[in-house]
Amino acid sequence: MNDLLSRWARRLLPLLFWLLVWQAASVIIGREVFLPSPAQVAVRVFQLAGTTALWQSIGYTTLRILAGYALGVLSGALLAALSVRFRAVEFLLSPLMLTVKTVPVASFIILALICFSAQRLSLLISFLMVLPILYQNTRSGILTADRQLDEMARVFRLPPWRKLWHVTFPQVLPSLSAGCSVAIGLAWKSGVAAEVIGIPRGSVGSYLQQAKVYLETTDLLAWTVVIVLASLLCEKAVRALLRALGRRAERM
Numbered sequence: 001m002n003d004l005l006s007r008w009a010r011r012l013l014p015l016l017f018w019l020l021v022w023q024a025a026s027v028i029i030g031r032e033v034f035l036p037s038p039a040q041v042a043v044r045v046f047q048l049a050g051t052t053a054l055w056q057s058i059g060y061t062t063l064r065i066l067a068g069y070a071l072g073v074l075s076g077a078l079l080a081a082l083s084v085r086f087r088a089v090e091f092l093l094s095p096l097m098l099t100v101k102t103v104p105v106a107s108f109i110i111l112a113l114i115c116f117s118a119q120r121l122s123l124l125i126s127f128l129m130v131l132p133i134l135y136q137n138t139r140s141g142i143l144t145a146d147r148q149l150d151e152m153a154r155v156f157r158l159p160p161w162r163k164l165w166h167v168t169f170p171q172v173l174p175s176l177s178a179g180c181s182v183a184i185g186l187a188w189k190s191g192v193a194a195e196v197i198g199i200p201r202g203s204v205g206s207y208l209q210q211a212k213v214y215l216e217t218t219d220l221l222a223w224t225v226v227i228v229l230a231s232l233l234c235e236k237a238v239r240a241l242l243r244a245l246g247r248r249a250e251r252m
Contacts, residue, residue: 014104035197036218044222049091053207058230061122061204065191068123069184072130077176079131080138090139097132105129109194122205123192129190131185137179141172170246177242184238 019038026037048054105125112124115193195205204227211219 015214017060028116033215033217035156036221040218041221041225044218045225048222048226054226057202057204057207058226060200060202061191061195062125062230062234063127064120065187068191069130069187072112072125072127072183072187073134074180075127076131076134078137080135080142083135083139093135097135100128105190105193106197109197112194113198118195118200121194121198121200122203123219125194126187126191129186133183133186134176134179137175138172141175144175144235173242173246177239177246180238180242181235184235188234192227 022035022038026035029035030240034042074245079089080092108128109121109125110120116124192205192208195203196209198204199206204252206221208223211217211223
């Protein structure tokens with residue numbers, strides 16, 4: 001019981017500290033248009049939660065960001081495996097991955113708007129931001145895997161799919177999990193940024209842009225809180241899924 005209370009205290013006390021700092025800054029500034037108080041933002045979040053606009057926009061944005069995230073995870077893992085198996089693939093992909101990692105997100109968004117509709121923009125940008133992270137992490141996990149286990153699988157003549165599931169996957173899982181955890185937050189940041197620039201109707205980014213244009217700072221912060229909560233929920237779901245897959249691979 002004491003350990004549980006201590007764990008919750010370690011989580012809540014820093015949050016409480018920064019809420020007090022926020023409240024103090026709001027009082028000092030004294031203008032809601034510049035910095036509303038935490039209470040004002042919380043009230044607005046609850047007001048938005050009672051509207052269909054919030055849930056529809058969250059569904060719209062989440063669906064596209066998670067689709068881009070899933071494509072990035074699958075593509076990154078597959079390309080990483082191919083690059084380890086074939087040096088030519090690694091040689092060809094290196095400049096592409098370096099470019100995606102170093103080019104600013106805004107540049108990709110503007111370039112993508114030339115060729116793609118705003119409705120699919122967040123999917124594409126999320127995919128591009130996730131791809132190099134999963135590629136690098138999966139590749140590192142494969143390269144650091146225990147070769148003796150691979151040799152053992154060869155000796156026992158395990159089928160390729162069983163070797164992948166029981167030998168390779170458990171060893172790569174820590175690197176894969178780390179990459180997935182980092183990538184989901186980045187997918188949300190880049191996906192919403194794409195919506196703010198592309199302004200697809202009914203998206204979370206369009207409401208952020210609207211709040212900025214009309215100087216509705218309380219709405220801007222309220223929507224930001226909603227985005228943070230949605231991102232955290234997605235991250236927890238991804239971690240739970242990876243843990244379940246890891247346990248299943250160990251049992252089978």
